[in-house]
Amino acid sequence: MTDPAAEAAPSPLESLSTEELRERAFALARKRLDLAFFWDVIEHLPHSYNAETDGSVGSIGSVIDNIVETYQEFHGRGYGEEEPLLRAAFVDYIEKHGKGSR
Numbered sequence: 001m002t003d004p005a006a007e008a009a010p011s012p013l014e015s016l017s018t019e020e021l022r023e024r025a026f027a028l029a030r031k032r033l034d035l036a037f038f039w040d041v042i043e044h045l046p047h048s049y050n051a052e053t054d055g056s057v058g059s060i061g062s063v064i065d066n067i068v069e070t071y072q073e074f075h076g077r078g079y080g081e082e083e084p085l086l087r088a089a090f091v092d093y094i095e096k097h098g099k100g101s102r
Helices: 004-008 018-032 035-044 046-050 057-074 080-097
Strands: none
Touching: 018 035, 018 080, 035 080
């Protein structure tokens, strides 16, 4: 039987900054070649919701802006309201897949 107090104890990873968690999770995902993890992160970045294009040649500027902003968010700049969700995803990924990888 599991100890409920042990289950409620916060992860030691919670004390790390979001950037440190991101770096660790990304390093682990790169090592595992886990493209699904990266795709999931991209889908939860704040700017990924704002990609509005009409398919015309004139909309290419907004597409490039979107790519640049998504790149910046992907590298830890500007998680916005999604930061708690992304932190939880990083901690979860490290705990699930990081055993013995350090």
